Structures are given as C-alpha cells and as structure tokens.
Amino acid sequence: MKDKKRATRKTLPKDIDELLDAAAESDDYGAVYEALQQCLPDARGGYGKGTLLMNGRCTVELARWAIERGTDNSRHQHLGLHGPPRERPLSLPPPAHADPVDRSGR
Numbered sequence: 046m047k048d049k050k051r052a053t054r055k056t057l058p059k060d061i062d063e064l065l066d067a068a069a070e071s072d073d074y075g076a077v078y079e080a081l082q083q084c085l086p087d088a089r090g091g092y093g094k095g096t097l098l099m100n101g102r103c104t105v106e107l108a109r110w111a112i113e114r115g116t117d118n119s120r121h122q123h124l125g126l127h128g129p130p131r132e133r134p135l136s137l138p139p140p141a142h143a144d145p146v147d148r149s150g151r
Contacts, residue, residue, distance in 0.1 A: 054083050057090030057097060065102035074107065086115035 058064065058080045068074040081088075087096055097103050097111050098118060112118050 052083055052085050054088055055085055057081075057084060057088050059090070061090060061097075061100065062102060065100065069102065069104075074104075077107065078110070081111070086111065087117055 061077075061080070064077045064080055068077045081097065089096055091100065093099060096116055098108055098116060103111075108118075
C-alpha cells in the first residue's frame with residue numbers, strides 16, 4: 046500500500062483554478078482533493094495570495110472539507126467566500142476564534 050504523504054506545501058497548486066474548473070464541469074472533485082492533500086490547511090496562492098476559501102470557484106462542500114482539515118475561516122465567515130455566488134447562502138462552521146480579541150489581548 047502507498048503511504049500517505051504528510052502535507053508540506055505552503056502554497057496552493059499553481060493549476061488550482063484549472064483543476065476546479067475541470068471538476069465543476071465533470072462533477073468529479075477527486076483530483077482537487079488529491080492535489081490539496083499535499084498542501085497545508087492554510088496554504089495560499091493565486092493573485093491575492095489567499096487560501097482556498099478566497100477562491101471564487103471553491104464550492105460549499107470543498108470549503109467545509111478545507112475547514113475540517115484546519116483552514117482558518119475566521120476572516121471569511123462574514124464574507125461567505127469570495128466571488129460570484131454559486132450555492133449561497135453559505136453556512137460554515139463558526140471560526141475557531143469566535144471571540145474577537147484586540148491587540149492588547151482583551
């Protein structure tokens with residue numbers, strides 16, 4: 046059996062947009078999940094250097110999967126993902142740090 050590699054990539058795959066487009070057309074996200082398994086949960090990439098949640102092609106199911114893996118959604122909770130709405134309104138689990146804290150720690 047093939048050993049699962051530990052996620053070590055700090056950046057999203059360069060072809061993530063193409064993978065997401067192909068997956069949306071075929072309704073098969075296996076290649077997307079496989080590519081993302083090699084990345085750290087908060088891997089960033091693309092023009093804005095954002096996480097997967099910042100990508101407008103990210104589906105609700107993919108977002109939930111990413112959050113379950115540990116992707117920080119505290120910055121995205123009020124936005125409901127960026128880009129054109131596909132399956133909105135979006136209901137994501139609450140961020141890990143739901144209580145706002147200022148610079149002084151209060």
